[in-house]
Amino acid sequence: MRKITYGQAICEAIDEEMAKDKNVIFLGEDIEVLGGNFRATPGLYEKYGGWRVRNTPISENSFTGLGLGAAITGLRPIIEIMFCDFMMLAGDQIVNQIAKIRYMSGGQARVPLTIRTTMGGGRSTAAQHSQSLQAIVCHIPGLKVVMPSSASEAKGLLKTAIRDNNPVIFFEHKMEYNKTYEVPEEEYTIPFGVANILKAGKDITIVGTSTQALKALQTSKELTKEGIDAEIIDPRTLVPLDRDTIIESVKKTGRLLIIDEGYERCGVAGEIAISVLKDVFYYLNAPIERLTTANVPIPFSPALEFSLIPDENKIFQKVKDMVLG
Amino acid sequence: MVDKKYQFNPIKDYDLSKEKLLKMYKDMLKIRYFENKIIALYSKGLMPGLAHLYIGEEAIAVGVCNNLTERDFAVSTHRGHGHLIAQGCDLKRMMAEVLGKEDGYCRGKGGTMHIADFSKGILGANGIVGAGIPIATGSGYSAKVRGTNQVTVAFFGDAASNQGTFYESINMAAAWKLPVIYVCENNLYGISVDIRKVTNTKNLATRALAYDIPGVVVDGNDVLEVYRVTKEAVKRARQGEGPSLLECKTYRWKGHHVGDPGRVYRLEKETKEWMTRCPIKTYKERLLNENVATDKELFLIEENIKQVVEEATNFAIKSSYPKEKEAFEDLFTEQEGGK
Numbered sequence: 250m251r252k253i254t255y256g257q258a259i260c261e262a263i264d265e266e267m268a269k270d271k272n273v274i275f276l277g278e279d280i281e282v283l284g285g286n287f288r289a290t291p292g293l294y295e296k297y298g299g300w301r302v303r304n305t306p307i308s309e310n311s312f313t314g315l316g317l318g319a320a321i322t323g324l325r326p327i328i329e330i331m332f333c334d335f336m337m338l339a340g341d342q343i344v345n346q347i348a349k350i351r352y353m354s355g356g357q358a359r360v361p362l363t364i365r366t367t368m369g370g371g372r373s374t375a376a377q378h379s380q381s382l383q384a385i386v387c388h389i390p391g392l393k394v395v396m397p398s399s400a401s402e403a404k405g406l407l408k409t410a411i412r413d414n415n416p417v418i419f420f421e422h423k424m425e426y427n428k429t430y431e432v433p434e435e436e437y438t439i440p441f442g443v444a445n446i447l448k449a450g451k452d453i454t455i456v457g458t459s460t461q462a463l464k465a466l467q468t469s470k471e472l473t474k475e476g477i478d479a480e481i482i483d484p485r486t487l488v489p490l491d492r493d494t495i496i497e498s499v500k501k502t503g504r505l506l507i508i509d510e511g512y513e514r515c516g517v518a519g520e521i522a523i524s525v526l527k528d529v530f531y532y533l534n535a536p537i538e539r540l541t542t543a544n545v546p547i548p549f550s551p552a553l554e555f556s557l558i559p560d561e562n563k564i565f566q567k568v569k570d571m572v573l574g
Numbered sequence: 575m576v577d578k579k580y581q582f583n584p585i586k587d588y589d590l591s592k593e594k595l596l597k598m599y600k601d602m603l604k605i606r607y608f609e610n611k612i613i614a615l616y617s618k619g620l621m622p623g624l625a626h627l628y629i630g631e632e633a634i635a636v637g638v639c640n641n642l643t644e645r646d647f648a649v650s651t652h653r654g655h656g657h658l659i660a661q662g663c664d665l666k667r668m669m670a671e672v673l674g675k676e677d678g679y680c681r682g683k684g685g686t687m688h689i690a691d692f693s694k695g696i697l698g699a700n701g702i703v704g705a706g707i708p709i710a711t712g713s714g715y716s717a718k719v720r721g722t723n724q725v726t727v728a729f730f731g732d733a734a735s736n737q738g739t740f741y742e743s744i745n746m747a748a749a750w751k752l753p754v755i756y757v758c759e760n761n762l763y764g765i766s767v768d769i770r771k772v773t774n775t776k777n778l779a780t781r782a783l784a785y786d787i788p789g790v791v792v793d794g795n796d797v798l799e800v801y802r803v804t805k806e807a808v809k810r811a812r813q814g815e816g817p818s819l820l821e822c823k824t825y826r827w828k829g830h831h832v833g834d835p836g837r838v839y840r841l842e843k844e845t846k847e848w849m850t851r852c853p854i855k856t857y858k859e860r861l862l863n864e865n866v867a868t869d870k871e872l873f874l875i876e877e878n879i880k881q882v883v884e885e886a887t888n889f890a891i892k893s894s895y896p897k898e899k900e901a902f903e904d905l906f907t908e909q910e911g912g913k
Contacts, residue, residue, distance in 0.1 A: 318708065
C-alpha cells in the first residue's frame, strides 16, 4: 500500500470533500499560503480560492461563530483552531451556541460543522500549546468528539466528520503530522461509534485514545516477551463511544487499562472506566486503571514534559503491574 | 435625557404606500399586545422562567424587518419577541413556546429567550449577550459563498457592543464586505448598568469608523426613520458594498425582565420622559394628523390585533406540555449529510 504522512491524509480528506461538495468551506488561521500552522493543508487555497479557503483574523470566538452561522444557512464549514488550547477562546460559541442551537430550536437547526484542532505534548511548547482538552468538549451534550490515531484513521474519520450534519470536534495529534503511514488510495470513510480492535489478546484490554492506541500497540510487542497478551482498542470517537466493544473485550480479558493524554481529573479515562464498570464488574480480575497526564500544566523543559505524558515505558510498567501484580 | 423638542418628518417624505404604513402600525401593536399579554400570564403564574420585554422599542424591529423578505436572515437577542413578530412569525407558536408547550416553535426546549423560526430566516434568539453577532456574520458569509443576494440582520443591545464578538465580527464583515446589517438597539441600560457610565463615546455608531463602514445614529422610536436608514443599509448589502452599523436610540420601558421594576438604577423622570415618546402612540398621531388613516381604520386594526393575541394565548394555554422523553430528542440529527 502507498505511504503518505498524517498531514497529507488530512489534506486529502478535505480536498476530496471540497471537490465533491461546493458547500464545503475551510476557514482558520494561517491556512491560505502557509497551509496551516503545521503545513498540513498546502495547495487548497490555490485550488479552491479565497472564498472557500479563507484566512481568518485572530478572533477565535467570532470565526468559530461565523462557521456556525454559515453551517445553519446552507454551507458545510470546516473551522481550524490551531491549538485546542485556543479553543477556550471560542468557548461560548462551542459550548453555548454550536452544541445547543439544534436542541434549543426544537430540531429546526442543522449544524454540519467540523472543528479541526490539535492536541498533545512533545514539542516543548509549554502550558498553553500542549494540552489535550478533549474532556472539556466531551462534557458538553450536542458535540461529537473524534480522536483519530493513525493517518488512515484520520482520513476516513475526517471525511465522515465533514459529511455529518452535526457539529464534530476533531482532535489531531500535533506530533503526528510528519509521520508516514499506509493509507488506501481508493476512497473510504470510517463510521463514528465503531471502535477499532488493533490487536486481539486475552490478558488485558488496553483502550488508548488518539496516538496512545499506537503507543499501546507498540508496547504490546514488548509485553508479549513478558508473556502478556494484550488486546488493544482504539475507540476512534469519544462521542459517540462504542461501549459494547470495550465491554466485550473486558469480559474476555478481565482487565482494563485506559490511556489518554488529557489531564486525569474528570478526564476521558475516568469517564470510560465508569461507563463500562457496571457491565464488566463481575468479570474483573483487577481494578480498572488509567494512564493520563497528571493534574499539572504541561511544563516547558523536555525533562519535565516527557515525564508527564503517557508513553511506551509507562504503559509497559503499568500493564506489568496490572497483570503480573 | 430626551431631546426637548421632538419632531418628525412628514410621512409623505418617505414615499411609502398606505398599506405599508399601516402594516408597520399593525406590527408594532402586535408586539405591544403580545408582550402585555405576557405580563398578564406571568403575573398569573402561567409563564415559567423570565420574560425580557421589548415594550417601548417596537419601532426598531418593525422598521428593520419591513425591509427584509422571508429569504433574508435575522439573529435575535434575549429581548427577541419583537424581532420575531416583525418578521411575521406565528403568534400562536410563539406564545406556546413562551409557556413551554409542545406546540411551541422549539417544542418547549427554548422558551422566550431562544425562539427560532428558520422558515422565516430567524436563526434564533440568544441568551448570551453578543453571541448572535458572529452567527449573523457567518450567515452573511454563507450568502456570499452561495451567491445569493440575501442579507442578514444582527440585532443586539448597547451592552453587547462591549463584547469582543462585536469588534471581531464587524471587523471580518468589513474586511470581506459581507451583506450584514448590525443593528444596535441602544436602550441605555445593560440590566442596570448605564452605558454612558461604562463607555466613553456618546454614539456607539461612531465605532463604525474603526472599520471604515457606515455608522448611522437613528431615532429608534421613529419607525419611519428606522425603516429609511435600514433600507439604505440593505441596499448597500445587496449590492455587495458590505456591512453597516445602525445605532437605534431607544428606551426599555420595563425593567430588565418582568419582575424587575427597573427603578433602582434609573430616574423615574427619565423613564417618564421616554414614555412620552411612545413609538406607537406618536406614529398613530402622525397617521391621523397627516390623513393617512381614519380613527376608525386604526381602531379596527387594534381590535383585530387584540383578538389575534387572544387567540394565540388560548391556543398556547390549551396546548399540551411536552412529554418527558422528548427531553432526549433534537440533540443530533440522524439525517445523512454530504454528497
